[in-house]
Amino acid sequence: MRVSATGVERPVHGPVSATEDGSRGVVPTLAELVALRQAAAGRRVPRRGRHGASGPAPAPVRGRGMEYAESRAYTPGDDVRHIDWRLTARSGRMHTKLFQAERQRLTLLVADTAPALYFGTRVRFKSVQAARAGAVAAWAALRDGDRLAALRGSHDEPPVPPAGGSRGALRVLDALVRWYAQPPAGDAGLALALEHARRLVRPGSRVYVLAEPASIGAVPRAAWAGLAAHHEVVVLLVQDPLERDPPRTRLPFVDTGRRVEVDLGAERDFGRWRAAFGAVAEEAADALRAHGARVHLLSTDAPSHAWLPATGAGSLPA
Numbered sequence: 656m657r658v659s660a661t662g663v664e665r666p667v668h669g670p671v672s673a674t675e676d677g678s679r680g681v682v683p684t685l686a687e688l689v690a691l692r693q694a695a696a697g698r699r700v701p702r703r704g705r706h707g708a709s710g711p712a713p714a715p716v717r718g719r720g721m722e723y724a725e726s727r728a729y730t731p732g733d734d735v736r737h738i739d740w741r742l743t744a745r746s747g748r749m750h751t752k753l754f755q756a757e758r759q760r761l762t763l764l765v766a767d768t769a770p771a772l773y774f775g776t777r778v779r780f781k782s783v784q785a786a787r788a789g790a791v792a793a794w795a796a797l798r799d800g801d802r803l804a805a806l807r808g809s810h811d812e813p814p815v816p817p818a819g820g821s822r823g824a825l826r827v828l829d830a831l832v833r834w835y836a837q838p839p840a841g842d843a844g845l846a847l848a849l850e851h852a853r854r855l856v857r858p859g860s861r862v863y864v865l866a867e868p869a870s871i872g873a874v875p876r877a878a879w880a881g882l883a884a885h886h887e888v889v890v891l892l893v894q895d896p897l898e899r900d901p902p903r904t905r906l907p908f909v910d911t912g913r914r915v916e917v918d919l920g921a922e923r924d925f926g927r928w929r930a931a932f933g934a935v936a937e938e939a940a941d942a943l944r945a946h947g948a949r950v951h952l953l954s955t956d957a958p959s960h961a962w963l964p965a966t967g968a969g970s971l972p973a
Contacts, residue, residue, distance in 0.1 A: 680779035683786035694960035695794030762796035764805040767866040777956035786835040787959035808848035871939035883947030898932035
């Protein structure tokens with residue numbers, strides 16, 4: 656048996672990694688999240704525009720910078736060095752060039768801290784996999800030169816403020832360790848977290864959502880559509896193999912001191928299990944994709960960087 660952080664014992668059907676203190680796989684550590692920098696360095700997240708094309712992601716604000724945006728009619732006070740002489744000659748009216756402003760993009764990690772995440776039967780808890788996947792996302796964002804921020808659904812705890820460089824990444828990693836070591840007090844749900852995210856990010860930002868599949872249904876669909884319309888949204892849905900592919904046998908559970916057995920050899924119970932776990936994840940993924948988000952189903956026994964596209968790097972840590 657493995658005991659989840661919610662106090663519910665569940666069956667174990669595979670090996671669980673452990674260190675001398677027995678904590679590996681049950682709670683995330685800052686050291687393991689820092690070590691995942693290597694995984695992010697070997698793989699690359701494709702930058703996508705609003706219509707899915709790969710390439711640079713220019714900032715949405717127009718002003719002085721290196722990339723030409725458009726030309727408009729000249730107004731007194733415009734820099735004469737930016738006069739568009741060709742358009743001026745064609746139109747007979749003075750025009751000036753506008754350029755894309757240079758600004759660091761913001762990458763925001765939104766952490767779902769639903770109680771169902773603090774459980775696992777293969778390699779690590781779902782909460783630990785969420786923390787590790789979030790760390791990979793943070794290091795990938797740092798590699799791309801982004802500023803980093805993070806938040807969870809809470810009425811009391813403020814977001815981790817945006818910051819660049821290794822300092823920003825370490826602040827986010829420290830928050831992931833705290834949030835996923837055990838269910839934090841005052842979890843207000845993923846819907847509130849996304850509402851806070853909407854207020855924090857500007858158009859053109861990248862939003863990573865680390866989530867339990869069952870949490871997706873509690874979020875209004877308009878929230879996903881609104882985020883994806885103005886930002887790059889990537890949702891990482893964390894699953895346990897027992898949820899996705901349970902054995903066709905009787906499974907014992909202990910909940911609040913009471914033993915319960917589920918007979919997955921019976922078609923009725925197996926169907927109810929699939930509806931409660933596997934089907935929920937698939938339906939959540941389909942709904943998110945329909946609203947423009949990119950979705951990855953990440954198992955607890957998969958490498959934490961498995962959702963990142965490969966770039967021909969050699970072997971990477973799991």
